[in-house]
Amino acid sequence: MPDHDREPDPSLVTGASGYVGGFLVDELLRRGRRVRALARDPSKASRPPAVDVRGGDALSGRGLREALDGCRTAYYLIHSMGRGSGPDAEFARRDREAAVNFGEAAREARVERVVYLGGLGATGPDASEHLRSRHEVAELLRQRVPQLVYVRAAMIIGQGSASFEMLRHLVTRLPVMITPRWVETRSQPVAIGDVVAALADVAELREVPGEVQLGGADVVTYREMMSRAASVIGRRPPTIVKVPVLSPRLSSYWVSLVTPVETGLVRPLVDGLKSEMVVEREPPAGINDRPLGFEDAVRAAL
Numbered sequence: 001m002p003d004h005d006r007e008p009d010p011s012l013v014t015g016a017s018g019y020v021g022g023f024l025v026d027e028l029l030r031r032g033r034r035v036r037a038l039a040r041d042p043s044k045a046s047r048p049p050a051v052d053v054r055g056g057d058a059l060s061g062r063g064l065r066e067a068l069d070g071c072r073t074a075y076y077l078i079h080s081m082g083r084g085s086g087p088d089a090e091f092a093r094r095d096r097e098a099a100v101n102f103g104e105a106a107r108e109a110r111v112e113r114v115v116y117l118g119g120l121g122a123t124g125p126d127a128s129e130h131l132r133s134r135h136e137v138a139e140l141l142r143q144r145v146p147q148l149v150y151v152r153a154a155m156i157i158g159q160g161s162a163s164f165e166m167l168r169h170l171v172t173r174l175p176v177m178i179t180p181r182w183v184e185t186r187s188q189p190v191a192i193g194d195v196v197a198a199l200a201d202v203a204e205l206r207e208v209p210g211e212v213q214l215g216g217a218d219v220v221t222y223r224e225m226m227s228r229a230a231s232v233i234g235r236r237p238p239t240i241v242k243v244p245v246l247s248p249r250l251s252s253y254w255v256s257l258v259t260p261v262e263t264g265l266v267r268p269l270v271d272g273l274k275s276e277m278v279v280e281r282e283p284p285a286g287i288n289d290r291p292l293g294f295e296d297a298v299r300a301a302l
Contacts, residue, residue, distance in 0.1 A: 010073075016051075039053050055067075076117070092136070123135040142210070156192050205284075
């Protein structure tokens with residue numbers, strides 16, 4: 001276990017109604033942490049009574065300074081991810097504006113540490129638009145909050161995770177798949193429990209690097225993930241026919257047809273599969289020391 005020698009509370013969680021945010025709030029409460037949650041409309045927020053829900057909106061900047069007042073730690077889990085965000089330039093602009101607003105409010109409130117969750121993978125010209133935007137958000141936050149911890153996770157495995165639900169429905173509904181080259185891209189999928197534990201841990205450590213990379217115990221291709229997930233679920237692994245001309249756009253269309261994942265989420269998820277998501281720099285001792293392997297992460301999700 002890491003040497004927890006920093007008092008992180010009060011802690012503000014943005015995106016608390018989202019997938020990772022909901023799990024993180026539960027983990028912080030389990031540790032006895034004092035948690036605030038940011039919500040556009042507190043009257044509609046469904047959180048445990050122990051959570052102090054504050055009204056505010058990162059995109060407009062409304063209520064951020066008041067919500068952050070007195071907090072020592074803030075978790076930034078906000079990103080558009082394609083839900084009704086329109087063209088790529090539009091979602092990137094929205095994420096940029098929200099990050100600037102939050103970073104400046106955190107600086108004014110003298111928040112000691114901001115923990116931001118982004119994704120593993122390339123960040124240069126070959127990266128997907130969404131991965132580049134995630135990295136840009138980290139840079140904008142770091143310019144305003146010197147003690148930023150940029151946590152970068154590979155594909156998250158957990159019930160309700162869009163990436164996992166896409167994988168699960170593909171292997172349960174399609175006996176044969178025609179796929180592009182991305183099925184051979186390597187990834188290091190990580191269990192949701194390991195991600196939220198790491199997010200909680202990095203706020204409690206006195207010294208932590210500016211970037212923390214998170215992955216599971218196994219490095220696998222997407223083809224291997226589908227085969228191994230099918231075995232855990234009790235299905236025959238799908239037959240995969242790889243073709244070089246299937247574009248991410250066309251791939252996202254057929255994925256949308258056979259999975260319940262929102263159409264706006266499918267395209268960025270498929271785009272991201274062209275980049276390897278493998279840990280290149282091990283996290284500090286005590287952070288994600290014993291991550292679950294792929295099969296165990298799938299079992300936990302099920």
